[in-house]
Amino acid sequence: MNRKLVAVLAGAATLVSAAAFAMTKEEEDAAWKKEPAYGRVINVGYNGGLCLGTFGIADIKGFYAEEGLKVKITRMTKDVDAIGTGKVDVVGGHIAKFIIPTVNGVRMKFTTGIHTGCKSLYVLAKGDIKNTKDLVGKTVAVPNGIGDSDQNIAMRFFSRDGISPFRDIKWKVVEAGVSIMAMQNGEIEAALLEDQFARRFLDDGTLRIVRSLTYDDDFKKEACCVHAVNLDFYNENPITVKKLTRAHEKASQWILDNIDESVRLLLDHKYVTGNFDLVQSIQKTLDYGISDQATEETLRLIIRDYQSFGILDPRLDPDKILKKIWDPVLQHD
Structure with a gap:
């Protein structure tokens, strides 16, 4: 029950x-x-x-x-x-x-x-990033700030995949509303976003999920x-x-x-x-x-x-x- x-x-x-x-x-x-x-x-x-x-x-x-x-x-x-x-x-x-x-x-x-559920790590669908290992040495956007929930969630994604969230990843605060453009102009390579905000970009082929609280087997029941x-x-x-x-x-x-x-x-x-x-x-x-x-x-x-x-x-x-x-x-x- x-x-x-x-x-x-x-x-x-x-x-x-x-x-x-x-x-x-x-x-x-x-x-x-x-x-x-x-x-x-x-x-x-x-x-x-x-x-x-x-x-x-x-x-x-x-x-x-x-x-x-x-x-x-x-x-x-x-x-x-x-x-x-x-x-x-x-x-x-x-x-x-x-x-x-x-x-x-x-x-x-x-x-x-x-x-x-509710948040995932997104990259450009037509870019070169296919998984979290491809983000080593790259910059990830955390819209609500360093030390806040977005970074803390993303850190667990990277750690679970054997990637140090401190040595291997660069972090940058970028508002969700401009994060897509920031990916497109090369300022960042990924962003931790709310699924509701990202859905239309996912549906139109702009974005792709590489890690997720909502869909990944090792997180979706948390x-x-x-x-x-x-x-x-x-x-x-x-x-x-x-x-x-x-x-x-x-x-x-x-x-x-x-x-x-x-x-x-x-x-x-x-x-x-x-x-x-x-x-x-x-x-x-x-x-x-x-x-x-x-x-x-x-x-x-x-x-x-x-x-x-x-x-x-x-x-x-x-x-x-x-x-x-x-x-x-x-x-x-």
Whole structure:
């Protein structure tokens, strides 16, 4: 049975006392009413794009309301700062972006995975680059900056193929919108891009994928993004955090069951932009059924890789890192 459906059923059923953290529905409601967040509007951060469409669907379809939650979807761009300082209570984002600041002290906790896929490494379709080994000594564009998710994702691609992301690759910040021209004029040889942005260039024969979170067997089952809550909010409001996570899981399952309708709603409510066919085609590549177990395995792999790169302190205990950043709260039910 799909993990998202399991979470929905677990949330709807009466909780039993067999589990250490379990309580009856009445006990949960009583505990919830004592939390600081009870009855107040909860700020859900949203930085745009299809990748975080679950938050929009949870609001539009009333899944937050079903959990008794009042939410405000807050548009923002600096998600790490917003969640770490408590400007928003909950947010979603790339593991590749969130994990390092969280380990280094930004106050957030991951409570579930969101989906797989979404970014790939692209080169000119008619160029000489056929695989990652052809990029040794070449320049790769990372649109969102050095040390951010694009570079961190691409580093794992190269490392997996036996290529040093430090000695063998040159990095350059080039905006996605001009990266195609930069490849064509020889300024760069490849770019890490969102699949939604790159799809039309892929379809018209301009670009080709050489490595992918979405399509490659060794990455396509990994969680791309995580559902994260502010750490103080997490500590003070455990029932509210479960309710937020449960609403998110209901939205994930609903998307899996209603791909076309989810795209229409997200477009109609301006959570995403683009034409229907394009957004639909990308939506179908994202697996919203990613399990907590698979998300945890992804986190372990990324921790291992980042420690080998030196961008996470290799002296730290990986199990302690995981415990610091990750709590799949619905697994306590």
